[in-house]
Amino acid sequence: MTLKGNLRDFSFTQLLNLINLANKSGALYVERPGVTTRTIFQNGKLAYFESSDEKLSFLKSLTDHQLITASQHRLLRERLSGMNDHEAGIYLVNAGYTTLDGVLSILEKEYADKFRHLFSWPDGLFRFETGELPPDDRIVVHLNLENLIVEGAREMKEFEELKAEIPSLDMALKFTERPGTDIRNVNLNSTEWRVISYVNPKNTIQQIAATTSLDEIEIRRVVYTLLQAGLVEIIRPDGLPVALSSESLPVKNPKEHKSLIKRLINRIRSI
Amino acid sequence: MQTQTVKIVVTGPFNAGKTEFIRSVSEIDVVSTERKISTAPEKVKETTTVAMDFGRITVDNDLVLFLFGTPGQKRFDFMWEILSEGMLGFIVMVDSSRPETFREARSILETFHAYAPTPYLVAANKQDLYDAWDVEDIRLALRLDPNVKILSCEARKKDSVKQVLLELLYSILEEMDRNESKQEEI
Numbered sequence A: 001m002t003l004k005g006n007l008r009d010f011s012f013t014q015l016l017n018l019i020n021l022a023n024k025s026g027a028l029y030v031e032r033p034g035v036t037t038r039t040i041f042q043n044g045k046l047a048y049f050e051s052s053d054e055k056l057s058f059l060k061s062l063t064d065h066q067l068i069t070a071s072q073h074r075l076l077r078e079r080l081s082g083m084n085d086h087e088a089g090i091y092l093v094n095a096g097y098t099t100l101d102g103v104l105s106i107l108e109k110e111y112a113d114k115f116r117h118l119f120s121w122p123d124g125l126f127r128f129e130t131g132e133l134p135p136d137d138r139i140v141v142h143l144n145l146e147n148l149i150v151e152g153a154r155e156m157k158e159f160e161e162l163k164a165e166i167p168s169l170d171m172a173l174k175f176t177e178r179p180g181t182d183i184r185n186v187n188l189n190s191t192e193w194r195v196i197s198y199v200n201p202k203n204t205i206q207q208i209a210a211t212t213s214l215d216e217i218e219i220r221r222v223v224y225t226l227l228q229a230g231l232v233e234i235i236r237p238d239g240l241p242v243a244l245s246s247e248s249l250p251v252k253n254p255k256e257h258k259s260l261i262k263r264l265i266n267r268i269r270s271i
Numbered sequence B: 001m002q003t004q005t006v007k008i009v010v011t012g013p014f015n016a017g018k019t020e021f022i023r024s025v026s027e028i029d030v031v032s033t034e035r036k037i038s039t040a041p042e043k044v045k046e047t048t049t050v051a052m053d054f055g056r057i058t059v060d061n062d063l064v065l066f067l068f069g070t071p072g073q074k075r076f077d078f079m080w081e082i083l084s085e086g087m088l089g090f091i092v093m094v095d096s097s098r099p100e101t102f103r104e105a106r107s108i109l110e111t112f113h114a115y116a117p118t119p120y121l122v123a124a125n126k127q128d129l130y131d132a133w134d135v136e137d138i139r140l141a142l143r144l145d146p147n148v149k150i151l152s153c154e155a156r157k158k159d160s161v162k163q164v165l166l167e168l169l170y171s172i173l174e175e176m177d178r179n180e181s182k183q184e185e186i
């Protein structure tokens, strides 16, 4: 029987446990609207990961992890253009930029980081294609699933907590009007700054996430930090129909409204 | 003339004392409603229950106040429209002896306030319990604005509940006065 279903009914953790225990080899496809991911397992270990929404660039990974500098990156980009990851890897090792272990450990980290996002997907269709192999121009790794499962479970717990703090991404953010907080004096990282630059009652959190290419858990993490720091507050986005307008009250005119409240007060006093 | 109805919503984490609060002043037995929500056809077995407490205070022939108690925030979306229509303000109840629920209370408060820019206050309930936190400590834990009222409450006591409702109504009046004077400035 093929392994196929929805993460809603069969959790990602369960799925990985199964792949791990059965030492499965093949491709796990997980998709939701707009994104398809493919993870290749070999004998129950993670060998390769790719996602339709973000192409992993081998050179960029090396730069991100400071194995090569930005100027080396620019130089190498030309030299390596046309090479596949295998060839590029061999070139870099031979040219003394890095070691084979260096390349592998960076790829492991990249695959694991991207793959871990799947833990926060509340639903998504999955299917397992037994026997499917990784693309042969890509470098494969051998990542133990146990660690990924433990870290993923931790991340899932964090996600649940963040969801309780920030229940809806359809809300917008605005800066708190608190004299004395000068945002320039606050120590923020680059992702937080990027989000800050879109804080505006017109932008929903969801839109900010899309613009800054952060996923659900990342944007919630940033918003949570900004809330904790007292820099922003959550508000209804501009333009969203106000659920509570004066129309929803039976009396429109303020005088009548006031007398209505006074009648209520008198009544409650007499209970 | 048709009877006018207005609402005050009582919200807060699980077990905070919302039902008790409404029961103490309602002239009818508190009615709880349940609603089944069917999901995808393959999941017919799964039902979600939305329970909403419902109390009433009749002012006179023309005016009735309804008190609505919400369940936890997770199921709150379904009821938003029912709740918001004619809502004068809301009360967030917390169980003062259960600090582990304060975080959820704050999150409920923020959600509600974001949706409904109406006056609200916090009722620090179960103040009779020996391990209840002090009202001012709860204010800090919930990170309330200094101008938001937080009142000590015992939901089983009618007088205590009356006081909370009155304070909310006073806040509503004050808010109206502020709006009026703003209008005059313009």
Ligand SMILES: Nc1nc2c(ncn2[C@@H]2O[C@H](COP(=O)(O)OP(=O)(O)OP(=O)(O)O)[C@@H](O)[C@H]2O)c(=O)[nH]1
Residues within 6 Å of the ligand: B013, B014, B015, B016, B017, B018, B019, B020, B021, B069, B070, B071, B072, B125, B126, B127, B128, B129, B153, B154, B155, B156
């Ligand atoms: N000691 C004490 N107990 C209270 C007080 N208010 C409510 N309780 C008790 O706390 C428990 C929960 O009260 P409920 O009114 O059912 O709470 P609720 O918020 O409606 O709970 P859910 O609807 O399940 O979320 C009950 O056993 C009440 O009798 C209070 O002021 N003091």
Ligand SMILES: [Mg+2]
Residues within 6 Å of the ligand: B018, B019, B020, B053, B069
């Ligand atoms: Mg209840």
